[in-house]
Amino acid sequence: MNGELIGLFTSPHLVTIEERARIDGRPVSPEEFDACLEEVRVAATMEPEILPTYFETTFLASMLAFSRNNVDRAVIETGLGGRLDSTRLVEADICAITTISMDHSEVLGDTLPKIATEKAGIHRPGVPLLCLDHEDEQVRAAIEGVAGEDVIWVPRAGEDAQEVARSMASVIGSRIGWKDKETTVAWPGRSSDRINWNGVDLILSAAHNSESLSHDLGRLGQERHVLVVGMTQKQDLSETTEPLLLSDCRIQTVVTEVHGGRTPSVPAGELSKILSGHLEVAPMIIEEPIEAVDGASRLAIEEGCIVYVTGSVYLVGRVVGELASREGGDLWDYLEAHPSRS
DSSP: OTTOOEEEEOSSOSSOGGGGEEETTEEOOHHHHHHHHHHHHHHHHSSSOOOOOHHHHHHHHHHHHHHHTTOSEEEEOOSSSSTTOGGGGSOOSOEEEOOOOSOSHHHHOSSHHHHHHHHGGGOOTTSOEEEEOOSOHHHHHHHHHHHGGGEEEEOOOOSOHHHHHHHHHHHHHHHTTOOOOOOOOOOTTTSOOEEEETTEEEEEOOOOSHHHHHHHHHTTTTOOEEEEEOOBOOTTHHHHTGGGGOOTTEEEEEEOOOOOSSSOBOOHHHHHHHHHTTOSSOOEEOOSHHHHHHHHHHHHHHHTOEEEEESOHHHHHHHHHHHHHHHTOOHHHHTOOSOOOO
16 A cells, blocks of 8 residues: 555444444454543534434444544545435545446436436545546446536446555555555455455455446356355346346356345345246345355355355355354454555
8 A cells, every 4th residue: 555554444344343444454443432432422412413324334434443543545445326315425535436226226326327327426626536537428428517627537447346446545645645565454354365265265245236246247247157046125126137147157046135335135025026037047046145145155166166155245244244253263263355555
């Protein structure tokens, strides 16, 4: 990280709330985060009393943690959209928009240009807004309509999401005086690292919309696998699950349930029904997620293949938490995003 102490705010968390505030790659301690939450609670009860949302409360607590630790720079991820997001409170000197896809359409709008307009709301006048190039002229026009000449379009480095992310991070870093540096970055559900689960290779994917599911499943190529999938409720569930219907090299589909976040789980029976009409082999239903992964791993051992878990960040979180528990390791080690600067 070019020698600077970095604070990283992201949401939602996978396993524990402290993940939302990472300093030097690791989540802050529960004691420190609790102390910051208490400060927010006390401030909220002062006149005029306010009732911040869960996200707003964790955001404010994270900003306090960053301030107390004198971070040199903070990287802040918006919660939902941008225009009305509480993260607009920070005095950003550079802003960025990555992909624009049909995600959270029930809140942000039912078209890509509407979603783009909401996301462009993170723009501050006179502050560069770096945007990943988009082929849709209406999306480009929507963003430029908000941010004008502050928009800087960043060419796509390829089709692979990790390659694109790396390239865009390099562009952003160069604008704030950072040099490219090789390091190990771990982001369960995003970085496609393989973990050992009961003797089989397991890949975690937090993909939960049609675009990301299509991309992540595409990275498997022709590798044989057992799929474990669970999802939260969506307006366009049938459209979202379309990439799951391409079942080449799939041994079996195991449908489970996930719990967490703003919306409830799609019942396993309902999700199985959507998928079963298009798959050669009827899905197995195992409602408890860890039992589902264990069942999939047993089948994968018999077939000599891998297990692929996808559909929800909360499902990924359950697996990561269970893995740390079974191995008896320090959970904070599993949640470390990058090595310490020291």
